[in-house]
Amino acid sequence: MALYQASPVREPRRAVEALRKSLRNGSDLPAAHLRLGLAHLALGETAAAERHLERCRALHPGNSQVAALLGCAHILAGRVDEGEALLDAAFARLGPRGRWHLRRTVNRILARRPLERGSAEQAHRFFLYHFFEYAGSRP
DSSP states (O other), X not given: OGGGSSOTTTSHXXXXXXXXXXXXXXXXXXXXXXXXXXXXXXXXXXXXXXXXXXXXXXXXXXXXXXXXXXXXXXXXXXXXXXXXXXHHHHHHHSOHHHHHHHHHHHHHHHHHSOOOTTXXXXXXXXXXXXXXXXXXXXX
């Protein structure tokens, strides 16, 4: 069962290899695309993460957690306005446990990969941290 062989956050390279094998074997499942999206985010590969999260969203429409993660990926890719709109709408639909889980997942992904000072992604990460810090006051 290649789908769950490795953690997309702790072992992203290994997870990508296993999940690609799973997709080649015909497993076009939302879970595979979600895990690939998370693994690519952990590696800093935002374009690939966006592709897989978009596919997951298409296979599982209406999933607020996936929409929120896609919003985060857009923000990290530099499309802040588009990402914020998607993240804000999805975050409003999540309950307290879903919000906690989203924050934890994004924080683990970002903490896993050190960031060079002055890189373009530094501002995007700051935006995400700021969003989560003040999201509790959102309706």
